[in-house]
Amino acid sequence: MEIPGPEPRPDGGVGAVAAAGGLHLYQLQLHARYGPVVRFQLPGAETAVSVADPVLLETTAHIDKRPERLFEFLAPLFETGNLQVMPADEHTPWRRTLLSVLAGRPSHERHFARFTALAAELADRWAERADGEPVELQKDLTTLSLRMICAYALGGDAADPDSVVAAFEEVLTEHLGRLYQVPAGTDGHGTPERRAERAEEALASLRAMVDQVVLAHRPGSRADKSDLIGTLVAAGERPARIRDTVMVTMLAAHHTTGVAVSWTLHLLGRHPEVAERVAEELDRVLGDRSVPEYGDLRRLTYLDMVLKEAMRLYPPGPYGARETTGPLVLGDYEVPAGTTVFYPFWAVHMNPEHWPQPEEFRPERFAPQEVAGRPRLAYVPFGLGPRSCEGAGLAMVEAESVLAVLLRRFRFRPAPGHEVVPVERFVLWAANDIRMIVSPRRAPG
Incomplete structure (x- = not known):
């Protein structure tokens, strides 16, 4: 049976994606019209099939290849090859090493106090703002998330963390600008050539900084399971690959955590009854403490449900992609080898068969009994x-620690007259940021 989808277009699908407002919105429209499996055009893919049914997704879960052309824009960031598309036989041991650190409690626990301290510094800055002056959540929280991942990946060995943050921002701005074809002269930072030069200078500076930290880890020294670079050194990775791994870890973590927290606060500002329940849980669990300890997270069950529901409605990364290495059967359809298979996370999360009234914000969907009833x-x-993301566990720890600090101290409400419009910018972004009014709350005692 032929996979349904729109008629081919001479422009390769670019116009349809643009008209929808981005690939994530286009996929929502496609699945609403054609069903759970859709064939569509996409630049960089000869044949693309999008799958929004969680049961059919199980059929694709074994695939360990990403389509190289779709990830070419990241290649300049790496010296030893694009880590996002490394071959499966090389990827498997590399992933196992990363998971031994990123997914482990020792790593999370070791860095937790630094995470909460950085979040508290941001809270202090917000507390000093003029009464009623709105904060820009995405701007402040993505900067915070970059500081957190710099502290995590580089440890205490970075002589000037602020310079690392600035350099990484310069690199990301340039390469994401190229990906999304940002018009020249709109950012106030000079000619395209000068911007490219600054990005190259920043990239060289960042690599040199990471190299210094790598060299400080002597081969043969015993690394604990909380030290990313030490573990990579102990695994025998060469210095350039270690540096590239640190770079991709920073890249993946930079926007995602800050964006996830931003959308969560956006939703809480529109659902004050849910925000109040979170505040009550924080008061009960933290007592007279202003910041959580690592062991508190397992008791902040409602906060965890709120964050997960926010990431269902606004998944930080709106889609993933794989490439079939052999024929694949998806329900009634056969997909040939070499097909780009898209995972439209947003469409999966809005599937009404598994999420009744999917557009509504209901944290209770993530109560244990509800989770057990879904695929x-x-x-x-x-x-x-x-x-899948090796840093998923770390990202949840970071996001929950930041939310706990901020919601312990503040109430959030939408800035009057400010419209929040989701757009796809490598992550699921808000076009003109998420502006909110922040006011102090008084905890009991």
Whole structure:
């Protein structure tokens, strides 16, 4: 049976994606019209098939290849090859090493106090703002998330963390600008040539900084399971690959955590009854403490449900992609080898068969009994299979620590007259940021 989808267009599908407002919105429209499996055109893919049914996704979960052309824009960031598309035989041991650190409690616990301290510094800055002056959540929280991942990946060995943050921002702005074809002269930072030069200078500076930290880890020294660079050194990775791994870790974590927290606060500002229940849980669990300890997270069950529901409605990464290495059967359809298979996370999360009234914000969807009644892949904010996000556990710890600090101290409400419009910018972004009014709350005692 032929996979349904729109008629081919001479422009290769670019116009349809643009008219929809981005690929994530286009996929929502496609699945609403054609069903759970859709064939569509996409630049960089000869044949693309999008799958929004969690049961059918299980059929694809074993695939360990990403389509190289779709990830070419990241290649300049790496010296030893684009880590996002490394071959499966090389990827498997590399992933195992990363998971031994990123997914482990020792790593999370070691860095937790630094995470909460950085979040508290941001809270102090917000507390000093003029009464009623709105904050720009995405701007402040993505900067915070970059500081957190710099502290995590580089440890205490970075002589000037602020310079690392600035350099990484310069690199990301340039390469994401190229990906999304940002018009020249609109950012106030000079000619395209000068911007490219500054990005190259920043990239060289960042590599030199990471190299210094790598060299400080002597081969043969015993690394604990909380030290990313030490573990990579102990695993025998060469210095350039270690540096590239640190770079991709920073890239993946930079926007996602800050964006997830931003959308969560956006939703809480529009649902004050849910925000009040979160505040009550924080008061009960933290007592007279202003910031949580690592062991508190397992008791902040409602906060965890709120964050997961926010990432269902606004998944930080709106889609993933794989390439079939052999024929694949998806329900009634046969997909040939070499097909780009898209995972439209947003469409999966809005599937009404598994999420009744999917557009509504209901944290109770993530109560244990509700989770048990859904297919495993109905919720995939970090992807699935052997190419899923290695830092998923770390991202949840970071996001919950930041939310706990901020919601312990503040109430959030929408800035009057400000419209929040989701757009796809490598992550699911808000076009003109998320502006909110922040006011102090008084905890009991």
